[in-house]
Amino acid sequence: MRRRDFIASTTGTAAAAIPMVGQRRSVGMTDVARASASLNQLIEADDRQGGHASLASSALKARAKVLELQQRNAGERVRRALYALAAEFTTIAAWSCIDLRDLDTAQAYLHESSTFAGLSQDPPTSMRVWVNMAMLAYQRKNWPEQLAAARAANASPAARRDPFFGSMGRVRLALAHSSLGDLRAARRALGAAQENYRKAADERRPRWTAFYGPAELNHLAAIVLNRNGQPAEAEAMAHRALAKLPTEFQRNRALITCQLASAQLHQGEPEQATATASTVFAIMEGAQLPGRMRTLIGDFHRDLFRLAPSTTYARDWADRMRDEWSRT
Structure with missing residues (x-):
């Protein structure tokens, strides 16, 4: 068979084997925009x-x-x-x-x-994955993996190029160090996160980053301080977070309120803490509490009954929580 005839025959065979590829419409950025509309x-x-x-x-x-x-x-x-x-x-x-x-x-x-x-x-997309991996490790109580994921987020191209993402990576480091009981390293990373955020330019970023601002930074600081036995500072941070949180972040408002209640409880103010914790249900407006929030509420419940088991407000809280749990 001559070379020209061979090329013609093999090209025709390949085209016949995959007829749909040439016939399907190409995809462009308009299709990308349409696909992302629900994001x-x-x-x-x-x-x-x-x-x-x-x-x-x-x-x-x-x-x-x-x-x-x-x-x-x-x-x-x-x-x-x-x-x-x-x-x-x-x-x-x-x-x-x-x-x-x-x-x-x-x-x-x-x-x-x-x-x-x-x-x-895409650097911001990779950054988001590392942040979520750190959060998952935190939920699993796998502290070494939490630290490794936080370090990966902190070393990512997005964090190196943009102080906004740098702040996000460093606050994850603060949380990881606090999980390991290293308060000095946690405070150092927290300070770096705050400094990076101050340096960040006000520019357009992916929609998923909207949660991260002064309120969330203070919220995460409250978590670090609560976990390291500094409830007075944690309470101050939680109050700052609530004051700065945009109204649309309903779930985050409830989570910050859980941190506030915990800080008040561990300062020896169980009645005030119980009143604060009770507002979580109103904030969520009857929506089912996510499992992560139910865990925080459950932790508060156990600590309350360890510190003030026979009080009227503790019994009222238990009744309220039982009603809410069964309803949601």
């Missing part, structure tokens, strides 16, 4: 009521549509943007599972998300 809605739903099963399900359905688009013809920029979206949607599903305390499923999703983030070559 903000999912993030806003999480801001209001935290992670829940339907949120995770919606995120995975959106990811499936994005991955279907990856099967079409696309340029490198479009492919990377689609992988970033796949990572975003998978991370939302993982975060919902963390909030629900379904930690094994969250771990599986985060592994998938890290693959998509790597393929996207």
Whole structure:
């Protein structure tokens, strides 16, 4: 067979074997924008009521549509943007599972998300995955892994290039050091996080970063201080966080209130702490409490009955919590 005839015949065979590729419409950035339209809605739903099963399900359905688009013809920029979206949607599903305390499923999703983030070559997306890995390790009480993930977030390209992300990475280091009982290192990292945030320019960043501002920084500082036996400072930080928190962050307001109640309880103010903790249910407006929040409330309940078991307000609290638990 002559070389020219051979090339013609093999080209024709290849085209016949994959007829759909040439016929399917190419994907562009308009398709990316359309696919990402639901992303903000999912993030806003999480801001209001935290992670829940339907949120995770919606995120995975959106990811499936994005991955279907990856099967079409696309340029490198479009492919990377689609992988970033796949990572975003998978991370939302993982975060919902963390909030629900379904930690094994969250771990599986985060592994998938890290693959998509790597393929996207998008630094903020990779940063988000590392932050969530640190949070998952915290929930698992795996302190060495929490520190390793926090260090990875802190060393990421996003953190090196932008003080905003640098602040986010350093506050994760503060939390990891506090988990390991190293208060000096935790305070040092916390100070660096605050300094980096002050240096950050006011510029447009991905929608998922909206949660991170002065309120969240103070909230995380309250967690660090509560965990290291400094409840008076933790209370001050929690009050600052609540004062600065935008109204749309309903779930975060409830979480900060849990930290405030814990700080008050460990200062020997159980009645005030109980009144504070009771407001969590009103803040959530009857929505089901995410598993992570239920854990915090459960910790408060145990500490209250250890410190003031026979008081009227403790018994009233127990009745209220029982009603809320059964209703949600």
